[in-house]
Amino acid sequence: MGSLGKPVRVLLVGSGGIGTMVAYALETGGQAEVTAVLRSNYDAVQENYFHIYSVDHGEVAHWYPTKVLNSIPSVDKDSPGAHYDYVIVTTKNFPGIQEPSLPELIAPAVTPGYTAIVLIQNGINIERPFFAKFPTNPILSGITFMGAAETSPGIINHYNHDRTFIGVFPSPSASKYQESLAIAAARCLVDAYSACGSQVDCTYDPDVPYSRWRKLLYNASYNGVAAILGMDTSRMRFAEHIIDGLIRPLMQEIRATAKAAANVDLKEELIETMITADNYDKFFKPSMLQDAEKGRFLEFENLVGEPLREAGMAKVETPTLKFVYSLLKGLQFKAMEKHGHVVVPKTGEGLKYGGC
Amino acid sequence: MGSLGKPVRVLLVGSGGIGTMVAYALETGGQAEVTAVLRSNYDAVQENYFHIYSVDHGEVAHWYPTKVLNSIPSVDKDSPGAHYDYVIVTTKNFPGIQEPSLPELIAPAVTPGYTAIVLIQNGINIERPFFAKFPTNPILSGITFMGAAETSPGIINHYNHDRTFIGVFPSPSASKYQESLAIAAARCLVDAYSACGSQVDCTYDPDVPYSRWRKLLYNASYNGVAAILGMDTSRMRFAEHIIDGLIRPLMQEIRATAKAAANVDLKEELIETMITADNYDKFFKPSMLQDAEKGRFLEFENLVGEPLREAGMAKVETPTLKFVYSLLKGLQFKAMEKHGHVVVPKTGEGLKYGGC
Incomplete structure (x- = not known):
């Protein structure tokens, strides 16, 4: 299904070890175009691109996603082609320390009621501030068992097989309709991810809690x-x-x-x-x-x-x-x-x- | 009382920060002769003596106790003059790790029924293995609030005032007679310690538990x-x-x-x-x-x-x-x-x- 349409537009927030490997899998499958927002490694990646040593994909020199930015873009809400289908967050979670909070940070790139927000982060109740800030958007869960670390800026060591589960956070207030759309958004991302091939295992997660x-x-x-x-x-x-x-x-x-x-x-x-x-x-x-x-x-x-x-x-x-x-x-x-x-x-x- | 007789003979086991300051106070008072058993700092002290920076005594260069050994001496039990009146232990306590155990280690220097064993160490129940090994000896408690550390071999930094309490560990089996002797042994050591002068506060501890x-x-x-x-x-x-x-x-x-x-x-x-x-x-x-x-x-x-x-x-x-x-x-x-x-x-x- 997904392979027949245009690639999905992904904004990736947090392109360290895990984030870069997610972007790599999505881009390699050909069904996604990833714009990565980099911070500490922006200059290094601009100069030398990413260099990946991967247990799943081998050594990949000079890799670069579709686009790289050094701050969250502000989407022109009136221009249909500019919307992101997915904002994937792979940063760590430090509530109370991060300023601005993650929902505030990504807000300019999120089209209300449209963009699916995917949290590839550990722990429970991480979805709560996103439901509060984006009550009409699909909020998706990403759980990954891959092991990957950025050993120095732009150098990624991917040492444990990519096994990732994507599903829907149960919403306290969603209608049946909203739920169906969120499930579709999750399945579409699983398809785009899996298009990378058998090197990765990306599965739909029917029971996120x-x-x-x-x-x-x-x-x-x-x-x-x-x-x-x-x-x-x-x-x-x-x-x-x-x-x-x-x-x-x-x-x-x-x-x-x-x-x-x-x-x-x-x-x-x-x-x-x-x-x-x-x-x-x-x-x-x-x-x-x-x-x-x-x-x-x-x-x-x-x-x-x-x-x-x-x-x-x-x-x-x-x-x-x-x-x-x-x-x-x-x-x-x-x-x-x-x-x-x-x-x-x-x-x-x-x-x-x-x-x- | 103590000042009229011969100095008490002390064997000090563990001459790091605390131990060296105890030895210094005892020797300075003139009522004790201290033989210190050194391990890691033996060579350094043989060569350069101790160098003390003390909050109570000022800087003391080239200090040396009466005698220094590099292992526990074996006392000739038949020669009255050889007995130690006190074996003072100021090492740390690592039960289960130390081999041999502290009671086994000091045994050759302890005259059964005579030598008072003084444990200047932290914690509770430290006296138990000593009561088991030396059932007829006074087993005394030393609690010190001084702060002192050996910053390098033979160099002592004594940074907190010497306030030390010496008393008797209640024995599970001692007779009234043994108790009286143990109290006398504790008080005699307090006297010898206090002879150092008002720089130190050494007090008899009537309630060790x-x-x-x-x-x-x-x-x-x-x-x-x-x-x-x-x-x-x-x-x-x-x-x-x-x-x-x-x-x-x-x-x-x-x-x-x-x-x-x-x-x-x-x-x-x-x-x-x-x-x-x-x-x-x-x-x-x-x-x-x-x-x-x-x-x-x-x-x-x-x-x-x-x-x-x-x-x-x-x-x-x-x-x-x-x-x-x-x-x-x-x-x-x-x-x-x-x-x-x-x-x-x-x-x-x-x-x-x-x-x-």
Whole structure:
């Protein structure tokens, strides 16, 4: 179907490891034209293009999407040909730190009631501010299990097979009609993505809440604890007490919260599966650990904070999650100080706990 | 009294920051002769002596105790003049890692039924293996609030006033007679220490369990969390959520455990006092953080592990303490790997959580 019409017009926001590989798959399939918005790597890519080392596509030198910009374009709402069909967001999520917020940032490029917004990001409740800002647009979920990182500006190391799921975030207020359109938008993107060929696995996701809570089993446990301990997941598994004392209790708390807060059934057996999900031999460092090692902000509010708040409202006891959240907030404080978002006073005068 | 007799003979085990300042105070008072057992700094001290920068004593160049050894001496039990009156241990405590254990290590220098063993170390239940090994010897507690570190071999930076408390560990089996002797041994050491003059505050501690649980309020909270977060105590206080979410709950759990497990009453108000105990302006890094930064072993078993086990036996709920313990065990695992105490296998074959 999609292959008969004109290519879909995609604006990609966040062209690091994951974003660039999404753009590459879409462009390679021939059913999409991608305009990528770059920030830190704009100059490098303008000069040398992207250089990709991919587990799926091999080495790709001098690759460039259809178009590259260094800021979000403002779409002329009156010119039909200018509309973006999709705005795909692959940046990390730092609610409360990002200014402007992501919905505000992309708004100039979004045609109300038309453009589908695709969030290829981790965590739960990430769609809420987009539903609030764009109540008549399809808001789509992208969950990817690929591993990819930008090792230096424009240099992409794609080290884990691209397995990506695209579906529809259930809307609190959508009509049956809106829902049908959103599903069609999701399926059309899956088609354009899959046109790349058998190197990638892109699948329609019929149950986004389930998929997101399922992935949260890993992201609310291994990802956060890895950042706190500075430890890859294989070492955690070898040091069994970290699994028994922290990882499994966290997964159990997420499972209980998924059921109570979202009526999502995560089977008990899934926990043991998730504990050994990573290939032991790879000594994998989850994303938050990679960010912590680089002194970057930690993407923990939608991975740990939101499930904790959901648990609170659903009256589920999640002591381990609460504890991990407190520590991640402490690590985030350090990153915020490093980036000048907070200034620690030299004396304790007037502070709540300043007195000596 | 003490000043009329011959100087007491002291063997000091562990002559880093704290140990060297204890030796200096004792020797300066003229009522003690200190033989110090050195390990990593032996060569440096043999060559250049100690060089001390002290908040209490000023700069002291080329200082040397009465005698320096590089291993624990074996005392000739038949020669009365050879006995040590005191063996003072100021090393850190790493039960399960140290080989041989501290009691085994010092045994050759201890005259059974005679030598008083003084543990200037943090935590609770540290006396147990000494009572087991030396059932007829006085086992004394030293709690110091001085701050001192060896910045390089033989160079001592003594940055916080020497305030030290010496008392008797209650023995599970001592007779009234043994108790009286132990108290006399403690008071005699306080006298010898105090002979140094008003630069130091050395006091007899009439209630060791109270003093140790009181200090644990700080050591089981700030000390462990500082190591986990890599953060000084002033930053934790400025980032109020770390106090509210972690430090105060930990102190409350220690307070409840002290009461239930040891019948020690720590007043509620003490918690707020302890929260602001450090001078904010100093941005103090507790000892475990200093050790973590240097990749050293963490002294957490007697500071966090033992209160946790006491809480378990007394059926006190200590969820925060339990999580802190799990994480510290994870950090210790990293230190053990670094020092070659564990080898992480390259593949997960045969491991409990190895399968992929």
